[in-house]
Amino acid sequence: MLLLSVVFQVEAQDLAGKRSTSFQPGVIWPDNNGVHINAHGGGILYQNKTYYWFGEHKIAGGAGNRAMVGVHCYSSKDLYNWKDEGIALSVSPDTTSDIAKGCILERPKVIYNKKTKKYVMWFHLELLGKGYKAARTGLAVSNKVNGPYRFIKSYRPNAGKMPFYPEGTPESEKVNCASPATKSDGFFCRDLPGGQMARDMNLFVDDDGKAYHVFSAEENFTLDIAELSDDYTSHTGKFVRVYAGHQTEAPAIFKHNGTYYMIGSGTTGWAPNPARWFSAKSIWGPWTYHGNPCVGDGSQITFGGQSTYVLPVAGKKDAFIFMADKWTPKDAIDGRYLWLPITFKGDDIEIKWLDNWNLDFFNDKRSK
Template sequence: MGLLKYKRLASWFALVMLCASAVVKAQAVNDRPGKLDRFTPGAIWTDNHGVHINAHGGGILYNKGRYYWFGEHKIEGSAGNRAMVGVHCYSSKDLYNWKDEGIALAVSPDSTNDIAKGCILERPKVVYNKKTGKYVMWFHLELRGQGYKAARTGLAISDKATGPYRFIRSYRPNAGFMPVYPPGTPESEQVDCAHTKSKSEGFFCRDLPGGQMARDMNLFVDDDGKAYHIFSAEENFTLDIAELNSDYTAHTGKFTRVYAGHQTEAPALFKHNGVYYLIGSGTTGWDPNPARCFSAPSIWGPWTYHGNPCKGAGSELTFGGQSTYVLPVAGKKDAFIFMADKWAPRNAIDGRYLWLPIVFKGDDIEINWLDNWKLEVFDKR
């Protein structure tokens, strides 16, 4: 081998080793806890292995000093919007840095199972039941090969926050039950299946015997320990807020209809200073639209519509995202984070996360865009 050729080869080898060293160092930094100290909405958000977090349509459980993020595990391509893996779980102590805890609920290889591989399993949420010591997961379920026809809710339970969760059943809630209304609601605004007055009321009465449709959903545990299931019903024309039993494993039959007749999905319910708030979106498929906000003095209403809580450039499309959860920050007063998904339907795994602080304006709220921000923003109010 000639001297010149040898020197070139040696230089090439040195360059390769330098690049490899850089990759190893970058990975080491990625694996080191505390590497992130701020939120960057819409950017790639990596876990402790340096992999983009895969928890879409998710929600957060805070339990025993740790946050647990549950969401849909997506795969490459448009087919990734079907459940090919299951529900992914991550944990964190600071909300910036997340540890991959693996698959909390796996889809079934049995094609006859309700959660068979290839079904549609969306918006999983988990709550902890102090009475039973169980972790309870609810999610929107569509049976494999049926599109969005089934419109069921699914239930799974675990002894550990990270799982594995055991699938229990799926069904449509509140079969045979009529809704409750705030005091003073006129009869003209109450459901009458003998004389339906609107398209949404017709869907309600159609589904009354077998249970109401339950699509986009969320969970909320109130100060008194009672839990509620919030979901899109009546072909998405109405949101239902339904009470769960003391074990959080079934519906009691008590529920109310919110914003009936207006197509709403992606509900996120929270409470601040005794006022209940509900954020949702319109129904434009994977495409973003203006968020919408409601408030009420009681979880049973009456609910007041406040319009779009997002302000500024990009607010007319919720900054490109869609609501999935509102997170109260532990240990901080008046600190709530609006969580949204920026969907990527053509390559589902590339979906991004938009986390932004909520600002309270009396009994109203505002959500403003920030390129990056820290939790200290809540201390400056």
């Protein structure tokens, strides 16, 4: 594994100084220092005409998925070339800390609160030495986009709160904790007093400034979409369950022409599986399942990757990039990034593999 890490870093350094003008999914992606970008399970914040990429920092050797460093940040003006901004959130040397070195800290996302002028980071957190039992969400904040971020707390969301249901929802589809109808309902009721499990996650800020936390709950059997407070640092208690009972993770949510879209995956550990997508006219649903958005060779394994974020491209109409990670758990630092354009077919979406592409794709009539 060490030899593999050395080889791929040499490959990245060979590309150093060569300014990129396109995306090459699955290929080594060097930063301004010639080092492969280290921001796995990440998300993007667009702020002050700059893109900021936050993701899990991995190390070579046997650490696997444990967080030994923290959350890495990169910046870019064009999405092709990235500058290393350093570690935005560091894990703690204190073994009693929720974010102690060696914990599992996954899928960090950052949003900006215009009222408080704070940068707010949420992430999936598993406590040191506890495997995936804790299933918490973690919160950190900063006055600067690239950090340092200060860890605030971790917990399970919406303790004691029942889901919100869109008008017209049949009683048979509502959770009844006196007699749970499904395994998923049983997990929900089990966790109701202490809060719902919160694993793979994402954040979404709507046009009105309202922010939402999307996460896998109920042993990954269900996705929750939960409203955040006005300052984005807590949950209001209002949330909906999406595709209950069907084991969905890796949610990535976005909005186009008044319709909400969400892409996710099945649950097959680190092995890739078919992506799945949903749509709704309201963030509160009802959400409709549509199957696999990927088409062509490799579509049944999402081209070897798993969704992490959908990026709206600033200044371009109908331009959204599907961001996925190609996980390599035996040598996590060698994980690759698969960025592909989303094509709209009316209200439907489609994702095809491209070996090499750039943002001019969105100027082509075929992408409309």
